[in-house]
Amino acid sequence: MDIRKQLIILILVLLCAPVSAQKKEKLITLKFTNIPLSEAMPKVEKQSGYTFFYESQQIDIKQKVSLNVKNETINKTIAALLKGTNVKFEIDATHIILYTGKNNKAISGHQTYLSHFPNNNDL
Numbered sequence: 001m002d003i004r005k006q007l008i009i010l011i012l013v014l015l016c017a018p019v020s021a022q023k024k025e026k027l028i029t030l031k032f033t034n035i036p037l038s039e040a041m042p043k044v045e046k047q048s049g050y051t052f053f054y055e056s057q058q059i060d061i062k063q064k065v066s067l068n069v070k071n072e073t074i075n076k077t078i079a080a081l082l083k084g085t086n087v088k089f090e091i092d093a094t095h096i097i098l099y100t101g102k103n104n105k106a107i108s109g110h111q112t113y114l115s116h117f118p119n120n121n122d123l
Contacts, residue, residue: 031067
């Protein structure tokens, strides 16, 4: 194989690599009003493929939330879901970590107990 053909193959490989490396984020469409956070989380998990984690003593999963999103990213969806609550979140890989207050010990790994909200596959 001559150098010209090798160069063309190399350029094609380099041009295709970024396209295959990009991960297309799932867009979420959900609508519900005034339901407990405990019922909202499985709905988001089902559509997004993400899993919620939280410290059970910090997060009141009985508090009522509402959501109305259409073709939104996971970040915008969770921000809309938690709007008006004292709950904050971070996303790490496929985990949505919920916490309250300025000390986010659950994310830094200092908390000893995190609850996973079970979905239908866990039951």
